[in-house]
Amino acid sequence: MYGCEAWTISKQTQKKLEATEMWFLRRMLRISWTAKKTNDTVLEEAHTTRLLISKIRKRQATFFGHVMRREKLENLVTKGMLEGKRSRGKQREKLIDGLADWLKAGKSLEVIEATKDRKKWRTMIANAVKQGT
Numbered sequence: 001m002y003g004c005e006a007w008t009i010s011k012q013t014q015k016k017l018e019a020t021e022m023w024f025l026r027r028m029l030r031i032s033w034t035a036k037k038t039n040d041t042v043l044e045e046a047h048t049t050r051l052l053i054s055k056i057r058k059r060q061a062t063f064f065g066h067v068m069r070r071e072k073l074e075n076l077v078t079k080g081m082l083e084g085k086r087s088r089g090k091q092r093e094k095l096i097d098g099l100a101d102w103l104k105a106g107k108s109l110e111v112i113e114a115t116k117d118r119k120k121w122r123t124m125i126a127n128a129v130k131q132g133t
Contacts, residue, residue, distance in 0.1 A: 005063035068115035
């Protein structure tokens with residue numbers, strides 16, 4: 001999870017991370033890969049739930065709030081508001097868009113405005129963590 005604060009997590013990446021988390025659990029419980037156990041039974045056996053994605057999102061949100069409250073170069077880079085033409089093709093997914101989707105905030109501008117008030121930002125993160133992924 002080193003440096004996960006700067007990752008952009010697409011659906012494909014999320015599936016890979018969830019599969020890796022299940023692989024770790026199976027290894028810790030010494031369940032063979034040939035054993036026909038579903039992920040739900042493995043999670044019940046481990047007495048846990050899937051936590052990796054929510055931990056990554058929480059770390060991203062806290063770091064994003066920290067960067068947005070500072071009026072430095074990182075703030076401008078993270079917002080991504082540059083002059084000139086945009087590149088052709090499908091636009092890349094941004095960290096702000098992923099966080100807005102996870103926080104169920106709607107638009108990325110609402111997320112940026114919410115970071116200005118630290119208490120509001122923390123409650124938004126806490127509510128999103130409670131709801132899960």
